[in-house]
Amino acid sequence: MTTTPTGETIMLDPAEAEAALYRVAICTFMWHPNKDVDEPGWTITEDLDWCLAPLAGLPTDQLADLRVSIHTLITTPTADRQAFIRHLAALSGDTSFDNL
Secondary structure, three states: EEEEEOOEEEEHHHHHHHHHHHHHHHHHHHOOEEEEEHOOOHHHHHHHHHHHHHOOOOOHHHHHHHHHHHHHHHHHHOOOOOHHHHHHHHHOOOOOOOOO
16 A cells, blocks of 8 residues: 555555565566677567566556565575565554564
């Protein structure tokens, strides 16, 4: 759940949060340091856009913050993913990850 500057509450559908998590996981699994060389034409921007597509209903500033987080998750194998999972869960009202 998130609140817009006007005070409007935005809640993600759990399916949207799950889709975003799935997409981030796939991109993270498929990324390697030379991917742009091995796959001419590929860009991290395409992966980021794909990962964020299910979250399009969120405010622009929050999408920008998530883009930075997702970029780190994809390109940094040691990045902590639990905070991202908790954040998506909170946006969808899912409390099953509260103990992570």
